[in-house]
Amino acid sequence: MVEAMWTNRYCSAQKILLVGEGDFSFSLYLATAFGSAFNIVATSLDSYAVLLKKYRKAQSNVEVLKNVGATILHEIDATRMKEDVFLRNHKFDRIVFNFPHVGFFGKEDNPALISLHQELLLGFFYNASQMLQPFGEIHVRHKTSTPFCDWNLTDLAERSSLTLFKSAPFKIEDYPGYNNKRGDGSRSDDPFPLGECSTFIFINNIDYMQMKEASVGMPLKSDYHGNLIEFNGSSCRGSRTEGMRRVVDTQTERKEHHLILRALVHRYGRDTIAGI
Template sequence: MVNEDEQLEEDDEKQNEEKGREEQKADEMVNEGEEIEEEEKDEMVNKSKELEDDEEQGEEMVNKVGGVVLGEDEKWIKQYSSSQTILLVGEGDFSFSAALATAFGDASNMVATSLDSHAFLAENYTNAVSNIAMMRRKGCKVIHGVDATDMANHPLLKGLKFDRIIFNFPYAGFFKTKSRSSQLLLHQALMRPFLENAVRMIGVDGEIHITHKSNGFHREWDIAGLAYQQGLHLVKAEDFKLSDYPGYNTKRGFGGDLNFNCYPSKTYMFRSI
């Protein structure tokens, strides 16, 4: 009987050991399954992050125009934006261009031009050289010797299209010995071909902006009428405020480093009809 009881105990122990091994095996299988699940989850999370990164990179590539990233990185100063391609015409000491470049941070969307040479500007304008150097560091293309009346044919500008073309305070020169009517014709002879060239250089929905004094003799230039002759219509005429463009100096031009009184003035904004 004793032997039989011992046998039964041994059998029970074997069964318990076998049961324990089976339970351990089951636990291992569960744990292994959980580890596989966790690994698969981690892989899916990583894959999702990779897809998100790819999408963000894709959006950045899509939004990148002329080296300027749109969206959150877009910067404005008045009606001008870092996402617009901008051509500036007839710059004096380049202080207006510098004001835009400073506001944008990255000025690779801008082309700033002057009729005068770099040597002339260095000799006659105190801040011209430093303004130009700053803009170039920010990616702005600066071109000298650009005639506003033939700029569409300039080798560095030919074929280019812009969202905004800006000509601030255009002036053909000082003609004190000539009659009022003769002076008027000379100034209009500057504006007509400028507008003709600018029309060829604006892109779809592009605008031509001319800031001009709006009193006395200057009103007789009839900027809006001249623009209409070139197939343009006046979208808006806004009072110009010098304080909107920190650092901008309205130079007299033609070798003078003095500023002129720019009030009252308006910025006339034109689009193709």
């Protein structure tokens, strides 16, 4: 079994969908960390022709990604992506939308512009919630200062039966090679000031409830005490853990993975989960 490679909260054994990529530098960061990109589907709203006009490094980034196995899709609308002929046949462990934005049509505190941003996110959450594997995660990176906090991400996600699982401050230096882009107008290739921002992680309500139940019941055959967690998911129906091995670095992550393990047992039955 090939050992899975991890970077931050992403694993080479996961199926990862990137939505709204600019110059595809975040996808390239993941591919570089993994050493391949066969697990990555990276999409842009722009056509390939428009992409080349907007971003100086887009062509080279896309070519590298294709060479290491990534699936690249253009003209994918985040609010209708589950209808795409390719995407509708796939489920993902991670769906990532970095700094969603409809474009620069006025001041950011304009209520009409905020409403447009919210409509984008409502459509994205509705689609993404139906494209997740069991215990999969939706990651949205977003500014947390005013007026961006007025978008109310958590409320928007809840309308698609999603729960905020956790959030953490986003530091771009933790993602080497990723370049945030304005993506609109004559300065589309320029970065925008990040300021205070976070990664918001959402999961489906049913997964959250089962993890919550697992935290207070259903003891495993043996408790998990070490730093290594292993799954052999060959007989685990619908599980995202197939072929995965991971060194878990923190007590928080150990707890999360333990809860997922318990919840998998609760959902699929003890006999379907190997290695417990």
